[in-house]
Amino acid sequence: MKKNISRRLFLKGGAAAACTLAASSISSAASKADMHEQIATLIDISKCIGCEACVEACCEVNSEKYPKPQKPFPKMYPKRVPVADWSDKQDVTNRLTPYNWLFIQSATVEKDGEEIELTIPRRCMHCVNPPCVKLCPWGAAKQLENGISRIDSDICLGGSKCKAVCPWKIPERQTGVGIYLDILPSLAGNGVMYKCDRCYDRIAAGKVPACIEACPENVQTIGTKNEIIKQAHKLARETNGYIYGEKENGGTNTIYVSPVPFKELNKAIEKGKGKPHFKPVKNVMAAASNLGTAMLIAPVAGAIAAAGKFYSMVKAEKGDASNET
Amino acid sequence: MKHNKFHIGYELITGYIYRITIFMLTLSGFAQMPIFKRYYIADMPGLGWLSKFYVTLYLHYLFGIIFLVFTACIITDFFLTLRKKYKITASGYIRVAILAGLTASGIILVIKNFAGYYYAPVFIVVMNLIHLGLVFIFLITGFTCIILKKNWMRDWTTL
Numbered sequence: 001m002k003k004n005i006s007r008r009l010f011l012k013g014g015a016a017a018a019c020t021l022a023a024s025s026i027s028s029a030a031s032k033a034d035m036h037e038q039i040a041t042l043i044d045i046s047k048c049i050g051c052e053a054c055v056e057a058c059c060e061v062n063s064e065k066y067p068k069p070q071k072p073f074p075k076m077y078p079k080r081v082p083v084a085d086w087s088d089k090q091d092v093t094n095r096l097t098p099y100n101w102l103f104i105q106s107a108t109v110e111k112d113g114e115e116i117e118l119t120i121p122r123r124c125m126h127c128v129n130p131p132c133v134k135l136c137p138w139g140a141a142k143q144l145e146n147g148i149s150r151i152d153s154d155i156c157l158g159g160s161k162c163k164a165v166c167p168w169k170i171p172e173r174q175t176g177v178g179i180y181l182d183i184l185p186s187l188a189g190n191g192v193m194y195k196c197d198r199c200y201d202r203i204a205a206g207k208v209p210a211c212i213e214a215c216p217e218n219v220q221t222i223g224t225k226n227e228i229i230k231q232a233h234k235l236a237r238e239t240n241g242y243i244y245g246e247k248e249n250g251g252t253n254t255i256y257v258s259p260v261p262f263k264e265l266n267k268a269i270e271k272g273k274g275k276p277h278f279k280p281v282k283n284v285m286a287a288a289s290n291l292g293t294a295m296l297i298a299p300v301a302g303a304i305a306a307a308g309k310f311y312s313m314v315k316a317e318k319g320d321a322s323n324e325t
Numbered sequence: 326m327k328h329n330k331f332h333i334g335y336e337l338i339t340g341y342i343y344r345i346t347i348f349m350l351t352l353s354g355f356a357q358m359p360i361f362k363r364y365y366i367a368d369m370p371g372l373g374w375l376s377k378f379y380v381t382l383y384l385h386y387l388f389g390i391i392f393l394v395f396t397a398c399i400i401t402d403f404f405l406t407l408r409k410k411y412k413i414t415a416s417g418y419i420r421v422a423i424l425a426g427l428t429a430s431g432i433i434l435v436i437k438n439f440a441g442y443y444y445a446p447v448f449i450v451v452m453n454l455i456h457l458g459l460v461f462i463f464l465i466t467g468f469t470c471i472i473l474k475k476n477w478m479r480d481w482t483t484l
């Protein structure tokens with residue numbers, strides 16, 4: 001297993017990448033013992049030629065996980081509940097859909113006075129502390145110990161909260177599939193949410209994600225988070241590049257390195273439904289973490305307040321008593 | 326005399342804090358599920374915030390903090406002073422137990438939300454269901470107690 005992943009990485013990432021990634025980091029992607037370290041990918045935008053080999057590979061490898069909705073869909077109440085049906089548009093590849101977890105975004109930008117065309121693979125960022133997972137009110141979205149976040153299509157109800165709280169609005173809904181059909185299909189739930197699961201099953205089997213394996217240009221490198229960040233900084237230093245994903249939303253496991261600033265990239269790409277931005281993103285879970293810490297101290301404050309009240313009462317009583325005598 | 330007045334005021338205030346806190350916890354808690362928008366409740370003037378997941382999450386946390394400060398205060402107070410004068414009733418014990426379960430499951434959900442905390446997915450699902458289940462049990466018990474005029478505590482002297 002280990003051999004497989006490291007050999008591939010060696011072949012793909014070129015000697016330099018393979019050396020910096022060395023055995024330790026790659027094996028940890030595959031071995032269970034080291035699962036505590038999150039796996040990350042580096043995406044070198046300057047290398048991508050926009051061939052969409054990765055998009056095809058993703059579709060091929062993951063098509064078994066795609067929704068197979070039952071039609072007609074049960075009527076949903078109230079009327080405003082939107083039906084999201086991609087089953088007749090499964091070949092759409094210019095945005096994220098339940099049937100397309102990776103797409104190529106393009107941008108025409110200026111670099112050193114010259115106009116250049118950049119193509120950028122886009123998918124779930126695999127946040128270090130993923131709000132889609134943490135705020136799922138059921139626990140259908142989960143994060144594996146290697147940092148991969150994925151949505152369990154067996155129990156997802158399709159309420160789309162994961163999408164609402166995702167800074168990039170990544171998960172996409174398909175109506176007419178999932179467990180909601182067995183509960184109260186007209187009153188609660190609306191299908192299942194889908195997104196890149198970082199080929200968790202392949203990784204567990206010691207293979208690299210399909211999109212990484214298929215890319216003829218070695219655009220993506222996979223390894224442990226620390227190694228990938230080091231490598232991204234090195235690449236950015238050497239190419240005067242810019243980094244996205246390291247700090248965004250408190251840190252993600254997808255580190256982009258671009259030859260132009262992300263502010264410019266963000267202006268140049270087509271954004272909108274199923275087409276994520278490249279804006280700065282603050283850590284959306286930070287406030288909850290701070291409030292959570294305060295919550296763990298809260299009982300102590302309460303106990304001290306009551307004890308304080310007790311002692312002032314005892315004191316007052318003593319005072320009363322001494323006044324009386 | 327002085328003490329009695331103090332205690333009546335104290336009970337009134339704790340009663341209000343407690344009811345408001347539980348009400349806000351329930352409201353912000355239900356808002357954790359994507360239901361208020363679907364069912365037009367967030368469309369009502371002044372209630373738009375109910376469909377803003379981060380707002381309601383922070384509110385649930387905030388009232389969780391108030392609830393914990395308040396509860397720790399009452400429990401300490403009970404052992405230091407109230408115990409001498411009051412006895413917890415049977416319905417009081419039931420409500421305390423439900424709230425303890427709600428708090429325990431709630432705190433586990435809070436810990437889950439810190440970065441780097443992984444639990445078995447099934448465990449999270451079970452915790453969510455326990456938390457939600459206890460909410461319903463608590464609401465039913467609470468309303469029953471209000472209707473039947475059952476108090477949490479009883480004065481020893483009236484026994």
Ligand code: HEM
Nearest residue numbers: 135137350351354355357389428431432434435453456457
């Ligand atoms: C100090 C006590 C409590 C804490 C720390 C707490 C914490 C939490 C947390 C963290 C969540 C899930 C949010 C998420 O991560 O997605 C939640 C959900 C919820 N809470 Fe609480 N909570 C507490 C007490 C209560 C009480 C007293 C009620 C109502 C009587 C309540 C009602 C709810 C409801 C309805 C949900 C949504 C259903 C669910 O996700 O299970 N909570 N609570």
Ligand code: SF4
Nearest residue numbers: 124125127130132166
């Ligand atoms: S990018 Fe969105 S969907 Fe992906 S892990 Fe982060 S919050 Fe979840």
Ligand code: SF4
Nearest residue numbers: 058196198199209211
């Ligand atoms: S990691 Fe797997 S699921 Fe994610 S985009 Fe690549 S091929 Fe698709």
Ligand code: SF4
Nearest residue numbers: 048049051052054215
């Ligand atoms: S396969 Fe590689 S070069 Fe082709 S579009 Fe995907 S990332 Fe770019």
